[in-house]
Amino acid sequence: MAHSIKTRRRPPARRRHAAALTVLVATTVLGACGGVEVRDGNDDQATEAADPSGDAPGPLELAVLPKAVGHEFWTTVRAGAECAAEQAGDVTVEWDGVTAETDVEGQVNLVQNFVTTQVDGIVYAATDSAALAPATQAALDAGIPVAMIDSGTEPQPDEVPLYATDNRAAAVEAANLLAEELGEGEHDVALIEFQPGSQTNTERVEGFTEGLAQHDNLTLVGQQPSHSDVNEARRVTEDILTANPDLAGIFAANEPSVLGAAQAVEAAGLSGEIVIIGWDAAPDEVAGLRSGQISALVVQNPFNMGYLGVTNMVNHLREGTPLESADTGVTFLTQENVDTDEAAAILEPSCDNPPVG
Amino acid sequence: MTTVERADEAVRPGDWLRERLSNALSEFTAAAALIVLFVALSFASPHFLTADNLFNIGAQTAVIAIIATAQTMVIITKGIDLSVGSVAALAGVVGAMTVRDLGFSVWTATLVAIVIGALAGLVNGLLVTAARIPPFIATLGMMSAARGLVFIITGAVGVYGLPESFQLLGNGEIAGIPFAIVLTGLVAIGIAFLLSQTQFGQYTYAMGSNLEAARRSGISVGRHLTTVYVIAGVLVGLGGMIAASRVNSGQPNYGIALELDVIAAAVIGGASLFGGQGRIIGTLIGAFLIALVRNGAVLLDISIHVQMVIVGLIIWAAVYFDQYRRRRLESRG
Numbered sequence: 001m002a003h004s005i006k007t008r009r010r011p012p013a014r015r016r017h018a019a020a021l022t023v024l025v026a027t028t029v030l031g032a033c034g035g036v037e038v039r040d041g042n043d044d045q046a047t048e049a050a051d052p053s054g055d056a057p058g059p060l061e062l063a064v065l066p067k068a069v070g071h072e073f074w075t076t077v078r079a080g081a082e083c084a085a086e087q088a089g090d091v092t093v094e095w096d097g098v099t100a101e102t103d104v105e106g107q108v109n110l111v112q113n114f115v116t117t118q119v120d121g122i123v124y125a126a127t128d129s130a131a132l133a134p135a136t137q138a139a140l141d142a143g144i145p146v147a148m149i150d151s152g153t154e155p156q157p158d159e160v161p162l163y164a165t166d167n168r169a170a171a172v173e174a175a176n177l178l179a180e181e182l183g184e185g186e187h188d189v190a191l192i193e194f195q196p197g198s199q200t201n202t203e204r205v206e207g208f209t210e211g212l213a214q215h216d217n218l219t220l221v222g223q224q225p226s227h228s229d230v231n232e233a234r235r236v237t238e239d240i241l242t243a244n245p246d247l248a249g250i251f252a253a254n255e256p257s258v259l260g261a262a263q264a265v266e267a268a269g270l271s272g273e274i275v276i277i278g279w280d281a282a283p284d285e286v287a288g289l290r291s292g293q294i295s296a297l298v299v300q301n302p303f304n305m306g307y308l309g310v311t312n313m314v315n316h317l318r319e320g321t322p323l324e325s326a327d328t329g330v331t332f333l334t335q336e337n338v339d340t341d342e343a344a345a346i347l348e349p350s351c352d353n354p355p356v357g
Numbered sequence: 358m359t360t361v362e363r364a365d366e367a368v369r370p371g372d373w374l375r376e377r378l379s380n381a382l383s384e385f386t387a388a389a390a391l392i393v394l395f396v397a398l399s400f401a402s403p404h405f406l407t408a409d410n411l412f413n414i415g416a417q418t419a420v421i422a423i424i425a426t427a428q429t430m431v432i433i434t435k436g437i438d439l440s441v442g443s444v445a446a447l448a449g450v451v452g453a454m455t456v457r458d459l460g461f462s463v464w465t466a467t468l469v470a471i472v473i474g475a476l477a478g479l480v481n482g483l484l485v486t487a488a489r490i491p492p493f494i495a496t497l498g499m500m501s502a503a504r505g506l507v508f509i510i511t512g513a514v515g516v517y518g519l520p521e522s523f524q525l526l527g528n529g530e531i532a533g534i535p536f537a538i539v540l541t542g543l544v545a546i547g548i549a550f551l552l553s554q555t556q557f558g559q560y561t562y563a564m565g566s567n568l569e570a571a572r573r574s575g576i577s578v579g580r581h582l583t584t585v586y587v588i589a590g591v592l593v594g595l596g597g598m599i600a601a602s603r604v605n606s607g608q609p610n611y612g613i614a615l616e617l618d619v620i621a622a623a624v625i626g627g628a629s630l631f632g633g634q635g636r637i638i639g640t641l642i643g644a645f646l647i648a649l650v651r652n653g654a655v656l657l658d659i660s661i662h663v664q665m666v667i668v669g670l671i672i673w674a675a676v677y678f679d680q681y682r683r684r685r686l687e688s689r690g
Contacts, residue, residue, distance in 0.1 A: 069513040070609040099504060100613045196661065225661050230604040231611065235417045239655035242410045243402060256608075263604055267528055284517040284606060 059090045060317055062310060063114040065107065065124035067151065067198075069097040071228075071255055072282040073302050074125075076349060077149065080306030081123065083351035088314040094119065101195055101228050104128040111135040115142045120317055123309035125150035129199035136160060147313050147323055149305040151200045161323040163308040165300040167203035168210070170330045171253075174277050174298050175211025177332065178249050179218055181275045181295050187248035190222040190240045192233055192257040201225075204253045204279070221247065226257040233260020234267075241268050248274060255280040258297075262288050281333060281347055289338055297333040303349035304328040304356045384639040386678045387625050390671070391646045398649065402656040410652070412535050416527070416603070418648040419537035420445070422641055423544050424596040424615065425622040427589035429640040430548065432623050434585050435565040435632025436485065436492035440499035441619060442612030444477040444590065445597030447503045452598045453516035453607030456523050463522050463602075470598035471591050477503060478590020482583030500616070507609045516607030527603030537599050544592060549637035551588075561585055565632030621668065622647060625675040646671060 064081045066074035078095050085091035094114070098106040107127045114122055115138055122139050126132035126148060133153040139146045140157060152162040178189060191208060195201045205223075212218050222240035226233030233256055241247055241264060250265070252258040258278035262285075265274050271293045278285055281299045288294040305328050315321040331346050345355040399406040424441050431438045452470035455461050461469075477499060484495035529536040552558035560581045563571040572578045601607050625643030628635025647668055654664040 068610070069508060070511075070515075072514055075512070075514050099508070100610060102613075222655070222658055224655055229610065229613075230606065230608050231420075231600055234604055235651070236655050238413045238417065239410075239652050242404045242407070242413060243656040243658070245404070256610075259604060259606065282515065282517065284515075287518070 171207025474594020
C-alpha cells in the first residue's frame with residue numbers, strides 16, 4: 001500500500017483554515033500509507049515564531065522517493081526520513097517508489113504526480129541523473145523545493161542540495177582495501193557493477209578503477225553488471241570465474257551484486273579464497289562478513305540520507321534555512337569492527353540512537 | 358495443427374505433412390544457430406567447453422527454461438502470460454518465508470510455492486475464460502497485483518536468514534548433476550509428453566488454432582484453457598522457488614522483465630503468438646540460445662549492451678526465417 005500512487009489533492013498546507021482538515025486527512029490516510037504524522041502543540045508555537053515569512057507553520061507533507069522499493073538500503077532511508085519527520089513534528093512522509101531502479105520513466109511520472117498533488121517538498125533519489133533533471137526543474141518551477149538523496153541529477157540546480165555518499169572517494173578506498181587484502185604479487189580482480197548509466201554506479205566504477213590504477217599488481221579481468229538482481233549477479237560472477245580461474249578478488253558495487261557474487265564464489269567452493277569487497281550491509285552481507293565469505297563492506301549511511309533530507313527540507317520550509325549539500329559518510333566494516341558500537345549504530349539504525357550528526 | 362484437423366475431422370494428408378515439416382524446420386533453424394554458437398564459443402574461449410561451465414549454464418538457464426515451458430503452453434492456446442515474473446517472485450518469497458518464519462522444510466515450502474503459482478494460474482485462467490478478459494490484459498493485471506502482494510508481505514525487504522537446506526533446489530546435486538538441471542529435464546519431458554501424446558495436448562493445440570472450431574467439436578474449452586493456465590502457474594511457482602533457492606533468499610524484485618526473456622525463448626523456438634504452434638524442444642533450444650549468448654559474452658568480456666543487441670537480432674532472425682519458411686511452404690501447397 002505504501003507504494004501506491006496517490007493522486008488525492010491536498011489543500012495548501014500554509015493556509016491556516018485548511019490546516020485542521022489536512023491533519024484530519026493525514027491521520028486518516030496514515031493507516032493506509034504507512035506515513036508518519038506527529039502532532040506536537042508546543043512545536044507549533046516554536047516554529048511559528050521562527051518562521052520568517054510569517055505564514056502559519058502548519059503541517060507539512062513531503063514526498064520521499066527512493067530509486068526503487070524492495071531493498072534493505074531504501075528501507076533504511078525510509079526509517080531515517082520518518083525519524084526526522086517524527087522529531088520535527090507535524091510532518092507527513094509520503095513514501096513511494098517504482099519497483100525497479102531501471103524504471104526511469106516510472107520515476108519521472110511519480111515525481112510529476114507529486115508536483116501535481118502539490119506536496120510541500122520532494123526528497124528523492126534519481127534513478128537516472130539526466131532523465132530526472134527536467135522532473136526536478138518542473139517541481140522547482142511549481143514552487144516545490146527539492147532535495148536529492150543518494151543520487152543527484154545532471155545538471156543539478158544550485159538550490160537543490162544532495163545528501164549522499166561521496167561514492168567516488170569511497171570506491172577508491174575500496175580498491176585500496178582490496179589491494180591491501182590481496183597483498184604482494186600479481187592478482188586478477190573483477191568488478192560487478194549494478195546499473196550502467198546511473199550516476200551512483202558510474203561514480204563507484206570510476207572511483208574503483210581510479211583506485212586500481214594506483215596498484216600495478218592488480219589487473220581488472222572482468223566487469224559485468226547485475227542490474228541489481230541477485231540471480232543476475234550470481235550468473236555473471238559464475239561466468240567470470242569460469243573465464244578467469246585465477247581470479248583473486250572481486251569488488252561488488254551494491255547489495256544484490258554482493259549477494260550474487262558471494263553465492264557464485266560459494267558455489268564454486270572458493271569461499272575465503274577469493275577476496276570480496278562489497279558495498280551496503282544487508283543482513284546476509286553482514287552474515288557473509290562474519291563467516292569470512294566477504295572481506296569488507298563499504299557501508300553508507302542511508303538512515304542519514306533520509307534523515308538529513310527530511311530535516312533540512314523541514315527547516316527550509318519552516319525557517320527559510322538554505323538547503324546545502326552534505327556528505328553522509330561511509331564506514332568500512334570488517335570482521336574486526338563489526339561488533340563495535342559504532343558499527344551497531346550504522347547496521348541497526350533506530351530513531352532512539354540515530355547514526356547522525 | 359494436426360490436432361485441429363482431428364478435432365474438426367477434416368484431415369488432409371498434405372496439411373499434416375506440411376505442418377510436420379514446418380515444425381521441424383523451425384526448430385532446425387534455432388538448433389542450427391545453437392550449434393554454430395556452441396562450436397564458435399568452444400574455439401573462442403578455452404573455458405567454455407568444460408563440465409563446470411556447461412553445468413553452470415544449465416543451472417543458470419533452469420528457471421528461464423522451466424518458465425518458458427509454461428509460457429509456451431499458454432502461447433500455444435493463443436494466449437500470453439505477462440505475470441510470470443511477478444508470480445515467480447511471489448512464489449519465491451512465500452516459499453522463503455514458509456521456511457524462515459514458519460519453520461517448515463524446504464519440501465513443504467516448494468509445495469507452498471507451487472500452490473501459490475497454481476492459484477495465480479487459476480485466477481488468470483478464470484479471468485480469461487469466465488470473465489472473458491483477453492489474456493494480455495488478464496495477466497497484465499496479475500503482473501501488477503502479484504508484484505504488489507510481494508511487496509506487501511515482505512515489507513519490500515528481501516527474505517534473508519534462510520538455512521543451508523533452502524539451497525537444495527537451486528544449488529543441490531544428484532549424482533553430480535545440478536538438481537536444477539534435473540528438474541528442468543523432468544519438467545520439459547513431462548510437458549512435451551503432455552502436449553504431444555495426450556488428448557489434453559491435442560485440445561491445447563486445437564484451442565489455439567481455432568477456438569470456435571474446438572468448442573464446436575465438443576471440447577470443454579473453458580475448463581481446458583483454465584487448466585493450461587493452472588499448469589503454467591505450477592511451473593512458474595516451481596521456477597520461482599528454484600530462483601530463490603539459488604540465491605538463498607526471497608527477492609521481492611526478482612523476475613522483473615522475466616516475461617520478455619521467456620517469450621523470446623518460446624518465439625525463437627518456433628512458437629507462434631497467433632496460437633496453435635510451438636513445441637517444448639524448440640523453446641528449450643531458444644532458452645539455451647539466449648543463455649549461450651550471455652555466457653559467451655561474459656567469458657569473452659563483451660559488454661552487456663552488446664549482449665542485448667545480439668539477443669534482439671536473434672529474435673528478429675528467428676521469426677523472420679520462420680515466416681519466410683512458412684510462406685514458402687504455403688505457396689508450394
